[in-house]
Amino acid sequence: MNIIGCLDRPTSGDYSINGTNVAGMTKNELAALRNNTIGFVFQGFNLLSKTTALENVELPLLYQRKGRRKDARELALASLQAVGLAQRVHHEPTQLSGGQQQRIAIARALVNNPKLLLADEPTGNLDSLTSIEIMAIFQQLNDRGITIVLVTHETDIAAYAKRLIEMKDGRIIKDEPIAIRKSAVGRVEKTAPTA
Amino acid sequence: MITSLIRIALRSILKNRMRTLLTMLGIIIGVGAVISMVSIGQGAQHKIQSQIESMGTNLLTIFPGSGRFGGVRQTINKMTLEDAEKIKKEASAVAKVSAVVRISAQVIAGTKNLNTSINGVSPDYFSIRSWSTQSGALFTERDIKTLAKVAVLGKTVADNLFPDRNPVGCQVRIRNVPFKVVGVLTEKGTSAGPGGDQDDCIYTPVTTAINRLTGGRNVNQILVSARSQEEMDIAQSQITAIMREQHNLHKNEANDFSIMNQTEIVTMAAESTQVFTLLLGSIAGVSLIVGGIGIMNIMLVSVTERTREIGIRLAVGARGTDILIQFIVEAAVISMVGGIVGIIAGIGLLILLNLIFNVSTVISPLIVVIAFLFSGFVGVFFGFYPAKRASNMDPIEALRYE
Known part of the structure; x- marks a missing residue:
């Protein structure tokens, strides 16, 4: 997962992104790639503490090479709106629930309009109901054309994907498309209408 | 780009008010000491000079000198x-x-x-x-x-x-x-x-x-x-x-006479008070450097403490240089704000000394500017090493750090 996210470089083998081999890239090029092409969602949320939701979501925009975007605030707001947190923009992570924190993390990952979204056990720290909410957001994003790579131990979470790759001890043991994707959107409306 | 980095640095300074304040205190005392000490020295210099000048201007004084008479040296x-x-x-x-x-x-x-x-x-x-x-x-x-x-x-x-x-x-x-x-x-x-x-x-x-x-x-x-x-x-x-x-x-x-030149006396007095000013200034300068080491200390602790934060920033696309600049700016801002407060404190102390003990002081704008720039330099200098450490962190290790 770290290699896919360009946080780490492979010690053996090759990994190409957009046709470029990562091995030949400088640290700064990798940083730019993380900034523009890839969005991250972690199991532990990894939000800056004592920092409002809005500022957290703004963070990737502050590190853009082209200079500070004038519309950083609006983009961050739009991104928070997309995950349904428009009412919580000035709250700090500690004032929010796990699900809300994870949605901030998703908003942060989305704010730069990435092509690829990496989610490392995003539901690992959440209860099952919140997990479904998060999965609903992922499914909506996927429907908008963003590639999502999600790592999970839970088979019922995996059921929301379109393609399932099963790994054991570092090797792929199964790789098959899922014929009928389980929809999380409908389930949220049924089980948690107020969310 | 740089403006947003300064914003980031300012945000994180404001998030740790107590720590920032304590770090600043070192610089405040250092700058305040430099300014007040040097001003007191220059005040003394000024006072001695004006006293010598009150004796008269372009003054030469002829004294009867000693002579030698029959091998006996005596004043005649x-x-x-x-x-x-x-x-x-x-x-x-x-x-x-x-x-x-x-x-x-x-x-x-x-x-x-x-x-x-x-x-x-x-x-x-x-x-x-x-x-x-x-x-x-x-x-x-x-x-x-x-x-x-x-x-x-x-x-x-x-x-x-x-x-x-x-x-x-x-x-x-x-x-x-x-x-x-x-x-x-x-x-x-x-x-x-x-x-x-x-x-x-x-x-x-x-x-x-x-x-x-x-x-x-x-x-x-x-x-x-x-x-x-x-x-x-x-x-x-x-x-x-x-x-x-x-x-x-x-x-x-x-x-059989000697001539005393007033210019020589003035020069001599100026030299000795200059040494005095230099001495006071360098003692105060040491405290400024100690303040700088304080900054380095706090920044090093802060880098360790904020390893996760650095990891997060790297993960969302910050480059090493971005982190470097952020930490240097933080150190520089702390020391420069400390410098400004130090200048105010130093001048305040001088006014107080003047009122209570009637100490004559001369606050030269030059020394104020030098003290301020030096405090900024101290911040960058002592902030560099911790900042460099932060910028060289590996994103994954930083993220895993608890």
């Missing part, structure tokens, strides 16, 4: 009034000359008496020392010629002998010789050198003093003012030549 005074007259007549670089005869004597006025210094001088003396009367008038060349028994009183003498009336027109007796008081001098205050109170004295025409009071022919010193600062050296060599001629000295004979 061969300086006379004629020497002074000759210098005034012949030395072109000299503006004003006054011989000075000085004795200490009892002065009686009515029922009051006082032991003070009696100075026989010529009217030039007052213009050399730029001294004037607060009441009455100075004596004149005519009084010199006529050996007039007139006296001009210093402020202290006037206050002591005539506490409740104007002494002008009254009589004082010096060694039983009656003198008429013609004037009272303005207050000059205490001098830096020996002699103390400059107002504790009486001036009479030099000729009168020689004839009526001392008895001898010699004068104690000759006060000379050169035409200008530039001509002081010329005046000095002219005087030397004239004095040697007057005293019939052979080529290989040593001078």
